[in-house]
Amino acid sequence: MSLLTVKDLTLGYNSGSIIENLSFTVNEGDYLSIVGENGSGKTTLMKSLLHLQKPLGGEIIVSNDLKANEIGYLPQQTVLQKDFPATVKEIVLSGCQSHMGYRPFYGKKEKALARENMELMGILDLEKRCYKQLSGGQQQRVLLARALCATRKLLLLDEPVAGLDPKVTIEMYETIKSLNEKGITIIMISHDIAAALEYSSHILHIGKTIFFGTKKDYLCSKEGQSFTGKEKIYA
Amino acid sequence: MLDKIFFYLQYPFVRYAIIVGVLISLSSSLLGVTLVLKRFSYIGDGLSHVAFGAMAVATVLKLSDKMLLILPVTVICAVLLLKTGQNAKVKGDAAIAMLSVGSLAFGYLLMNIFSTSSNLTGDVCSTLFGSTSILTLTLNEVILCAVLSVVVMGIFIFMYNKILAVTFDETFAKATGVSADFYNTITAVMIAVIIVLAMNLVGSLLISALVIFPALSAMNVFKSFFKVTIASSILSVICAFVGIMISILAGTPVGSTIVAADVFVFLLSFAMGKKK
Numbered sequence: 419m420s421l422l423t424v425k426d427l428t429l430g431y432n433s434g435s436i437i438e439n440l441s442f443t444v445n446e447g448d449y450l451s452i453v454g455e456n457g458s459g460k461t462t463l464m465k466s467l468l469h470l471q472k473p474l475g476g477e478i479i480v481s482n483d484l485k486a487n488e489i490g491y492l493p494q495q496t497v498l499q500k501d502f503p504a505t506v507k508e509i510v511l512s513g514c515q516s517h518m519g520y521r522p523f524y525g526k527k528e529k530a531l532a533r534e535n536m537e538l539m540g541i542l543d544l545e546k547r548c549y550k551q552l553s554g555g556q557q558q559r560v561l562l563a564r565a566l567c568a569t570r571k572l573l574l575l576d577e578p579v580a581g582l583d584p585k586v587t588i589e590m591y592e593t594i595k596s597l598n599e600k601g602i603t604i605i606m607i608s609h610d611i612a613a614a615l616e617y618s619s620h621i622l623h624i625g626k627t628i629f630f631g632t633k634k635d636y637l638c639s640k641e642g643q644s645f646t647g648k649e650k651i652y653a
Numbered sequence: 654m655l656d657k658i659f660f661y662l663q664y665p666f667v668r669y670a671i672i673v674g675v676l677i678s679l680s681s682s683l684l685g686v687t688l689v690l691k692r693f694s695y696i697g698d699g700l701s702h703v704a705f706g707a708m709a710v711a712t713v714l715k716l717s718d719k720m721l722l723i724l725p726v727t728v729i730c731a732v733l734l735l736k737t738g739q740n741a742k743v744k745g746d747a748a749i750a751m752l753s754v755g756s757l758a759f760g761y762l763l764m765n766i767f768s769t770s771s772n773l774t775g776d777v778c779s780t781l782f783g784s785t786s787i788l789t790l791t792l793n794e795v796i797l798c799a800v801l802s803v804v805v806m807g808i809f810i811f812m813y814n815k816i817l818a819v820t821f822d823e824t825f826a827k828a829t830g831v832s833a834d835f836y837n838t839i840t841a842v843m844i845a846v847i848i849v850l851a852m853n854l855v856g857s858l859l860i861s862a863l864v865i866f867p868a869l870s871a872m873n874v875f876k877s878f879f880k881v882t883i884a885s886s887i888l889s890v891i892c893a894f895v896g897i898m899i900s901i902l903a904g905t906p907v908g909s910t911i912v913a914a915d916v917f918v919f920l921l922s923f924a925m926g927k928k929k
């Protein structure tokens with residue numbers, strides 16, 4: 419069943435459009451990797467999917483099963499957060515805001531949900547620690563647990579492994595994979611084409627030309643060949 | 654010395670000053686934490702100058718209740734500044750600098766041209782640095798101040814979890830359906846109210862100190878948002894109380910004494926934080 423359908427989407431800022439005529443569909447349980455060079459508009463696309471930004475044209479159709487607040491999001495990290503005085507528990511709990519409405523204080527249900535997600539991400543023992551003193555990988559797990567408090571349906575991840583060392587990167591990919599196996603739909607922006615090919619079911623390539631399709635089709639397409647070929651030269 | 658303190662506490666004007674001082678320092682320090690974390694401290698500074706300009710206009714117009722003009726003008730500016738701050742096109746910091754320096758200049762100009770007072774420099778100085786005015790508060794002013802700061806504190810407590818969510822990550826909050834703009838606007842309005850109230854206490858040039866120092870001190874030592882919030886309010890209240898007492902006993906200006914206490918606590922906390 420399709421969760422998200424994007425039709426003829428045009429994205430951009432006042433200065434002009436970045437992406438034109440983009441169409442793709444995400445079904446329940448899919449693992450979609452969005453790849454493309456820096457500045458090609460991946461983050462912009464993700465913000466549009468989150469309704470943080472108005473598209474210049476086209477439409478984003480969201481399935482009836484998916485309410486606006488049922489999307490979990492792992493943003494590209496900002497400088498602001500790095501020195502924020504808050505404990506892991508406080509940050510994970512803040513993910514529950516999506517279903518709090520105007521209710522001011524967290525109840526038993528939210529506390530249990532936060533605990534469950536911290537356990538799932540293996541950070542329960544860090545609960546009382548200060549976020550800014552954690553390692554990069556631990557911080558990403560905290561933000562993932564927060565996203566899981568917001569939803570168990572669809573996760574949007576913007577470069578979740580940026581800045582992590584190779585071992586932690588693999589752990590992160592495995593964690594995301596296990597979430598996908600639990601039935602959570604994943605849309606992930608990635609620079610790491612090899613990992614995208616290994617873990618995801620679908621690929622969306624944004625660049626001068628656009629490709630959308632399954633992993634197999636991507637490998638045969640000209641976008642796939644040029645991009646994977648280039649990666650090999652760099653590596 | 655205790656005798657002396659109790660002796661002074663018998664006077665209503667001293668009690669009023671302490672009540673107002675404690676309430677204002679409490680509410681300003683609560684909001685200070687989110688302002689500092691959002692890198693919005695300069696908004697407090699800009700608004701205090703706006704409040705000064707509005708005060709000058711109110712004085713020239715000979716309004717009997719100056720608050721009626723100062724409060725709305727400052728609140729409107731707060732909301733506008735917040736909006737321009739988010740708009741990448743208009744440089745937020747430049748807008749604030751323009752507004753604040755502009756209001757300061759116009760305020761002084763107006764007071765200079767129209768003032769009938771024989772002691773103009775003294776008047777201006779006391780609005781800027783809050784001389785003895787806190788010791789001449791009337792009961793009505795104390796009640797207004799108490800009501801407004803209790804309202805601000807109440808709203809803060811009820812919005813505490815939302816403020817944490819929005820301050821930590823506005824994009825995530827918006828993406829998951831939290832109306833971040835609404836909470837930002839409420840925060841801006843509360844800041845404006847606090848700044849106008851604090852003008853009586855420390856004068857308009859020293860208000861930002863009241864807002865940012867306790868928050869920065871608390872952040873030097875504590876690592877959870879809750880503890881930082883609590884510590885910042887406790888430190889702020891202690892500094893205000895001690896500052897007022899010292900200024901009464903030693904005859905120093907109230908505002909600068911309170912701010913000096915805040916700076917002293919900040920240095921202490923800095924040393925403590927370094928040691929850890």
Ligand SMILES: Nc1ncnc2c1ncn2[C@@H]1O[C@H](COP(=O)(O)OP(=O)(O)O)[C@@H](O)[C@H]1O
Nearest residue numbers: 431432436454455456457458459460461462463
């Ligand atoms: N707020 C903005 N206003 C104007 N242009 C922007 C804004 N954010 C990003 N851009 C531009 O849009 C393009 C795509 O950016 P982005 O979506 O962040 O790319 P990616 O995530 O693929 O690296 C870039 O050229 C960038 O300069």
Ligand SMILES: [Mg+2]
Nearest residue numbers: 460461494576
């Ligand atoms: Mg990006």
